[in-house]
Amino acid sequence: MLHDPSQLDLMFQALADPARRQMVDRLSRGPASVSQLAEPLAMSLSAVVQHLNVLEASGLVRTEKLGRVRTCQIEPKALRAAENWINERRLAWERRLDRLGDFLAETKDES
Amino acid sequence: MLHDPSQLDLMFQALADPARRQMVDRLSRGPASVSQLAEPLAMSLSAVVQHLNVLEASGLVRTEKLGRVRTCQIEPKALRAAENWINERRLAWERRLDRLGDFLAETKDES
DNA sequence: TCAATAGTGAAGTAATTACTTCAGTATTGC
DNA sequence: GCAATACTGAAGTAATTACTTCACTATTGA
Numbered sequence: 001m002l003h004d005p006s007q008l009d010l011m012f013q014a015l016a017d018p019a020r021r022q023m024v025d026r027l028s029r030g031p032a033s034v035s036q037l038a039e040p041l042a043m044s045l046s047a048v049v050q051h052l053n054v055l056e057a058s059g060l061v062r063t064e065k066l067g068r069v070r071t072c073q074i075e076p077k078a079l080r081a082a083e084n085w086i087n088e089r090r091l092a093w094e095r096r097l098d099r100l101g102d103f104l105a106e107t108k109d110e111s
Numbered sequence: 112m113l114h115d116p117s118q119l120d121l122m123f124q125a126l127a128d129p130a131r132r133q134m135v136d137r138l139s140r141g142p143a144s145v146s147q148l149a150e151p152l153a154m155s156l157s158a159v160v161q162h163l164n165v166l167e168a169s170g171l172v173r174t175e176k177l178g179r180v181r182t183c184q185i186e187p188k189a190l191r192a193a194e195n196w197i198n199e200r201r202l203a204w205e206r207r208l209d210r211l212g213d214f215l216a217e218t219k220d221e222s
Numbered sequence: 223t224c225a226a227t228a229g230t231g232a233a234g235t236a237a238t239t240a241c242t243t244c245a246g247t248a249t250t251g252c
Numbered sequence: 253g254c255a256a257t258a259c260t261g262a263a264g265t266a267a268t269t270a271c272t273t274c275a276c277t278a279t280t281g282a
Contacts, residue, residue, distance in 0.1 A: 030207055
């Protein structure tokens with residue numbers, strides 16, 4: 001583990017924690033402040049800020065501070081990047097299965 | 112960090128490592144043995160087996176041993192579950208933006 | 223101006239992770 | 253039976269993670 005971590009590493013790592021997924025889930029329904037994100041979570045505000053920093057470093061969340069309130073938003077492009085990585089592998093696998101099915105059907109015809 | 116980890120935790124955690132993503136990528140092109148998975152990776156076979164166990168525990172990969180060869184396959188249902196979690200949040204966010212757009216358009220009409 | 227609010231930052235701890243090496247077992251093919 | 257192959261398992265190490273608490277700064281509003 002000496003890798004300097006890619007964006008995909010950071011995004012999947014960020015999504016691997018239930019508290020962070022809960023934060024993303026909350027943000028999927030609209031922007032929120034740090035305290036609003038913290039409210040349903042059974043942990044200190046400091047812990048929430050640390051989770052938020054992980055989310056921000058991953059690119060999944062963008063934040064902006066106005067006055068004393070830090071407002072957080074989802075970054076859908078990042079979400080889409082993670083989604084696409086999985087989707088491409090799954091589709092490759094399914095296309096392969098389709099080809100295999102075609103091949104088996106053909107060889108059956110020829111027998 | 113006292114959670115007993117959900118399947119989503121395990122799947123995203125599994126995908127957060129580049130070696131494991133490389134293994135999933137390889138498997139998306141068809142089944143492979145442990146040594147075939149290990150071949151392009153610059154680490155010991157033992158390390159690869161440990162990564163493979165993480166992938167298997169997450170449900171993303173299924174393995175079956177015949178004789179002395181352990182053959183590994185992608186489990187597309189699990190891949191789809193991870194994909195869907197992200198997709199649902201992203202869609203929620205985009206639907207919200209659409210409604211916001213509609214609202215702004217309406218209030219503009221009324222002014 | 224002062225108190226409440228909103229968040230930041232550092233330090234410490236326990237658990238987990240990503241490897242390594244080395245020694246082992248099970249299977250295959252000659 | 254024996255050597256090569258294919259993998260397994262345990263133990264150790266360094267780095268990272270998920271928190272905690274406590275002390276702190278910046279902003280707001282009466």
